[in-house]
Amino acid sequence: QVQLVESGGGLVQAGGSLRLSCAPSERTITLVGMGWFRRAPGKDREFLAGINWTGSTFYADSVKGRFTISRDTAKNTVYLQMNSLKPEDTAVYYCAEGAETYGYIGGREASYGYWGQGTQVTVSL
Numbered sequence: 392q393v394q395l396v397e398s399g400g401g402l403v404q405a406g407g408s409l410r411l412s413c414a415p416s417e418r419t420i421t422l423v424g425m426g427w428f429r430r431a432p433g434k435d436r437e438f439l440a441g442i443n444w445t446g447s448t449f450y451a452d453s454v455k456g457r458f459t460i461s462r463d464t465a466k467n468t469v470y471l472q473m474n475s476l477k478p479e480d481t482a483v484y485y486c487a488e489g490a491e492t493y494g495y496i497g498g499r500e501a502s503y504g505y506w507g508q509g510t511q512v513t514v515s516l
Contacts, residue, residue: 397486400510403476407514411471413486413507420444420462424489424496425469426503427460429482429512436485438498440471444489451498476514483509 399411413425426441440450440460448460459472469486489496490504 395486395488395505395507397484397507397510400484400512402513402515404515405476405478407476408472408474409476409512410473411484411486411510411512412468413470414466414468415488415505418488418492419464419467420469421464422492424494424502425460425462426487426489426496426498427458427469427471428485428487428500429480430485430509431479431482434482436500437482438500439484441496441498442469443495444493449498473512476512478514478516480512480514482512484512485509 394416396414424443427439428436430436438451439454442448442460457475462469486507487503488505496502
């Protein structure tokens, strides 16, 4: 069973930073795209950033310039570095793994086949 292990959430003050990590349990990240989403209270899940198996990255406009997705192929881990955090960034953050090996992912949830359990990020004033 494919599992995604997320870590790095927590409580941070506005203006602070956090780094989330996600490691797939089976496929290597050089073969599959990975993405980050979040769900704020009372809102739909929202795409944030993605990194294709080629290493190319793309972002939602809402986080471009503040959030950075990256990967460490030696550790088979994908990261989401979040800077200049705002209270409106408070949400449960999800890691997602592309549905297809060598497939290209995008901002739509349909591109992803596997999801992490989510990690809470809370940004206080």
